[in-house]
Amino acid sequence: MARWPRWIVVAGAATGLALVGAVVASNFIGGEKKIQRHITRLYSLDDPRFMDELGVLLGPPFLAGTRVQALLNGEQIFPPMLAAIRGAERSITFETYIYWSGDIGRQFAEALAERARQGVKVHVLLDWVGSVKMDDSLLAVMTQAGVQVKRFHPPHWSHLGRMNNRTHRKLLIVDGRVGFTGGVGVAPQWTGRAQDPEHWRDTHFAVEGPVVAQMQSVFIDNWIKVTGDVLHGPDYFPTLAPAGPGRAQMFSSSPSGGSESMQLMYLLSVTAASRSIDLSASYFVPDALTLQALVAAMQRGVRLRIIVPGKHIDSETVRKASRATWGPLLAAGAVIAEYTPTMYHCKVMIVDGMLVSVGSTNFDNRSFRLNDEATLNVVDKAFASAQTATFEDDLAKSHRVTHSAWLARPLRERLGETLASLLGTQL
Numbered sequence: 386m387a388r389w390p391r392w393i394v395v396a397g398a399a400t401g402l403a404l405v406g407a408v409v410a411s412n413f414i415g416g417e418k419k420i421q422r423h424i425t426r427l428y429s430l431d432d433p434r435f436m437d438e439l440g441v442l443l444g445p446p447f448l449a450g451t452r453v454q455a456l457l458n459g460e461q462i463f464p465p466m467l468a469a470i471r472g473a474e475r476s477i478t479f480e481t482y483i484y485w486s487g488d489i490g491r492q493f494a495e496a497l498a499e500r501a502r503q504g505v506k507v508h509v510l511l512d513w514v515g516s517v518k519m520d521d522s523l524l525a526v527m528t529q530a531g532v533q534v535k536r537f538h539p540p541h542w543s544h545l546g547r548m549n550n551r552t553h554r555k556l557l558i559v560d561g562r563v564g565f566t567g568g569v570g571v572a573p574q575w576t577g578r579a580q581d582p583e584h585w586r587d588t589h590f591a592v593e594g595p596v597v598a599q600m601q602s603v604f605i606d607n608w609i610k611v612t613g614d615v616l617h618g619p620d621y622f623p624t625l626a627p628a629g630p631g632r633a634q635m636f637s638s639s640p641s642g643g644s645e646s647m648q649l650m651y652l653l654s655v656t657a658a659s660r661s662i663d664l665s666a667s668y669f670v671p672d673a674l675t676l677q678a679l680v681a682a683m684q685r686g687v688r689l690r691i692i693v694p695g696k697h698i699d700s701e702t703v704r705k706a707s708r709a710t711w712g713p714l715l716a717a718g719a720v721i722a723e724y725t726p727t728m729y730h731c732k733v734m735i736v737d738g739m740l741v742s743v744g745s746t747n748f749d750n751r752s753f754r755l756n757d758e759a760t761l762n763v764v765d766k767a768f769a770s771a772q773t774a775t776f777e778d779d780l781a782k783s784h785r786v787t788h789s790a791w792l793a794r795p796l797r798e799r800l801g802e803t804l805a806s807l808l809g810t811q812l
Contacts, residue, residue: 423656423677424649426685430657430737436632436764439653443636443646445602450627451594453743453763455771459576462569462589463489469559470496475620476506478604480556482515482745483570486523490571494523498530506620507532510607512552513539515570535611537757553756554637555589555745556604561623564592564600566635566744566761568667568732579727582697587730588665588775590743592761593628599635603759606637631765638746639757647746647760648753651734652678658736661688663776665731668700668747669693669707675748676713683717692731692779695723703749705805708791708798715788722783735776738769 428434440446456462470477470493477500484490501507509527511519513536527534537552557565567589569575577584592600605616638646655662655678662682669691671679683689691714698704711721734742744760746752763769 423674423681424652426656428657429659430654430739431659432657435653435657436634439650439762440634442653443634443650445599445634445636447632447634447762447764448595448599449632450625450629451592451596451631451633451763451765452629453593453631453633453741453761453765453768454591455775456567456589456591457775458578458587459489459569459584460578462567462587463492463576465591466557466565466589467492467496469557469563469565470500473500473505473507473559475560476508476558476616477560478508478510478556478558478601478608478616478621480510480552480554480604480607481571482512482551482553482555483572484511484516484523485518485570485572486520487573489573489576490519490523491526493571494526497532498526501527501531506616508604508608508616509534510537510552510604510611511535512537514551515553533612535608537607537611551756552607553745553747553752554603554607554759556600556759558597558601558604561601561619561621562593562597562625564597566590566592566600566759568730568745574728575730582727585728585730586724586726586779588733588743590761592633594631594633595625595627596633596635596761597625598622600759600761603635603637606639607757629765631763631768633764634762635759636762637757637759638753645754647758648675650742650760650762651675651748651753654734654736654740654742655679655682658682658687660686660737661735662690663733663735663773664689664691664748665729665733665776665779666691666693666748667728667730667732668703668749668751669710670703670749671710672750672753676710679719680713680717683714683719688720689714689718690720690722690776690780692722692724692729692776692783694729695725695784697724697726697728699728702805705798705802708794709802709806711786711791712788715786715791720780720785722780722785724779724783726782729779731779733772733776735769735772738773739766740764741769741772
């Protein structure tokens with residue numbers, strides 16, 4: 386058998402390594418320009434131009450007639466979600482990042498399957514990475530009943546680079562009339578009432594009113610990417626009457642288009658703040674531009690309070706990278722507190738007691754640039770007041786980190802934080 390000359394073998398191996406390196410590099414390099422300059426403060430949050438401009442810049446306008454109900458922890462979150470599914474008459478669209486196994490996973494699978502058997506159009510979109518722990522038997526329960534189950538960005542040799550783009554969105558829309566969004570995944574950790582470290586603290590939201598149509602369109606955006614099918618008509622977009630006093634906007638971001646929308650929304654909101662910013666952040670790794678905006682807000686008199694996870698966290702690397710960024714914030718007077726009872730998975734921002742932003746978005750580069758995300762902005766003073774009360778309750782269960790304590794942390798911690806920060810673009 387003929388042998389290839391050694392130089393050809395070496396060249397071929399080098400070419401192969403270069404191709405592998407290029408694929409790996411594509412996982413770490415975004416395809417779009419980053420926002421690089423600070424945003425000039427032109428108006429306060431209570432200026433009508435703020436909502437108008439968010440609608441223009443981010444896509445959908447704010448719609449009146451929104452009712453949003455906060456659901457705290459699994460014992461309040463899962464029963465209404467399952468009840469809505471079981472009562473569906475025409476359509477169910479469900480997109481989530483984490484769907485694992487356990488009793489709660491089976492309850493969702495069986496409820497979705499039962500509706501599909503009754504002729505309801507059921508569409509489920511699961512992130513491939515986030516659902517890798519899902520038991521195959523749950524998929525079988527759904528698919529055999531007629532549920533359309535698709536995976537977002539499964540690995541394939543021809544497009545390994547896109548594996549770093551995950552759908553982190555959490556959306557459930559039933560009959561096009563009621564929607565759910567927030568931070569919760571389908572896994573045992575989200576069940577219960579955050580009573581111990583095995584049961585996480587999280588908040589999800591039930592939504593009614595015209596803005597539900599915007600939620601539906603966000604789901605369909607990714608459904609088209611995966612399947613090519615366009616879901617439309619009254620089964621998905623019925624006429625929606627006003628349901629409450631709030632104004633709301635549901636928008637999305639994706640590396641395939643408008644990846645900077647999420648960070649832009651946060652920067653605009655922080656820049657418009659006049660009095661207060663309360664941030665519940667399960668993963669808080671701000672970049673230099675975001676830190677600059679937060680410090681500038683405090684310098685003009687805005688109170689900044691942030692709750693992050695403490696020792697109970699599912700990613701110690703994220704915690705270390707987060708702590709590395711706290712110096713300028715603490716020096717400027719920010720309150721940063723670590724939630725002590727269990728993992729803190731909430732994703733809520735409250736600005737000036739008026740604007741509440743909720744959804745799947747974390748305060749980090751992965752959410753701002755790498756993942757597909759969805760956020761609901763609600764302008765409703767009563768709703769904001771209720772969310773502030775919840776924030777205060779969580780703050781009372783958290784340990785405040787002072788600037789002096791942060792400066793005095795041991796050298797080993799500082800070194801670990803520095804190493805973790807090297808991965809900041811992926812966190």
